[in-house]
Amino acid sequence: MTVDSSSLAAAARQEPAAPTVVMKFGGTSVADAQRIKRAARRIVVQREAGKRVVAVLSARGQTTDELIAMAEEVSPHPDRREMDMLLSTGERISCALCAMAINDLGHRAISLTGSQAGIVTDTSHTKARILDVRGDRIREALDEDRIVLVAGFQGVSTSRDVTTLGRGGSDTTAVAVAAAIGAEVCEIYTDVAGVFSADPRLVPEARKLPIVSFEEMLEMAASGAKVLQLRSVEYARNHGVRIHCRSSFEDGPGTVVLSEDETMERPLVTAVTHSTEEARISLLGVPDRPGAAAAIFGALADAGCIVDTIIQNEPLGDGRDAEVSFTIPQEDLPAAERALQTVAGSLGIAKVDTDRQIGKVSIVGAGMRSHPGVAAKVFETLGEEGINIEMISTSPIKISCVIRADRVPHAVRALHSAFDLGVAGIEPDRGPR
Ligand code: ASP
Ligand code: MG
16 A cells, blocks of 8 residues: 555644643743743753643733833823833743743744734723634644744734733733643743732741632632732633643642632632722712612723722612712722713712722632631621721622721731631642542
8 A cells, every 4th residue: 555645744744732831931930031041941841841832921020010110201191002012012022032042942932922923802902801812823833843932911902903911911811822722731930839828928827729719719819819810710711721820930839720620629718818909989979869870880891990899878768869889909090080070970979089098808718608607707807806897798709808908917817817727727638630
């Protein structure tokens, strides 16, 4: 039997490709030349172990903050399209430098901008959402045996402009690329060893969690845990991408984020999270009639503000006015205040109050779903510490309390010890399956 060369080539093409990993390095992991070289070596180790590697990099160190400050020096309200042109450069720098370092280690690397990598987003500048990842350029480069570096945090909009994905957006780039190319895992290399039961800077006995479910990680990211951008977790859950958060400075396993049915029985409470980066807006004298809340929150949504805990006090007696309070990220405050000015006028709202001194503490745990009494224990713990609760919000696996910002460290420590989350409190987990 004769075999012609074209069918041989076809057979070769059908051979299953080596497994692909996506490795994402955060800003501190590429902050200087030594660290870029260290990241390059870690990438090369994976390649030499037979993996196809796509690395997604963040901007170096404080670069993004410095670029924002530069813009504010020349313009009080920088144009958002130009802002994206500016901010997207930070990640390009990291990728080009890392590609050079990898080439010097005897491998062939290629760096790609978000746009070159086929990351297509909507048109909302500085907060764009990924609509599609056309991974063919990445795949072609992998097939040519290259290590591919993709600039995180950016894409190209449907109207062909450069966009960025919001602070921390490189995580989402990494997860989206992992989903598009069918990577076996998306590794997030960072300056902490994984996801902890509380911020170790506040709680020294906080425990590294071997596994966390997508649902828990979503609640944790939404309530202040900084390890992963919220959108990256949403994206991972929706596309079934396994995330491994680990240290870029030491070896050893970090935290694996995976679907709930892959996790084993979980303790009642998994972690305490906190945030002091939110503000509360209170609207006094809101007319008590259908459509008022819709007008207020519609305007906020149109302005792109992410509203969390909402409380409305029902007025006592007919014809009285209601009071509505809610929390939003401090960075959304200017946009929110602008949006509210217009509705306040048309609805006849008496007063708009802003309070930046609030903090939020939350406890998160999938085990909470089936156990009563967790909320009572949270309130009791804070009460015993003399910490006043100003607002409360819950989900089936989260309880959040708004308190004064300066009481946050104390509240986090008290809750962490009340639920026994520390190193000594819990039997070692067996880790992911
Ligand atoms: N460089 C961007 C930021 O500082 C994106 C990222 O690091 O994920 O937010
Ligand atoms: Mg980050």
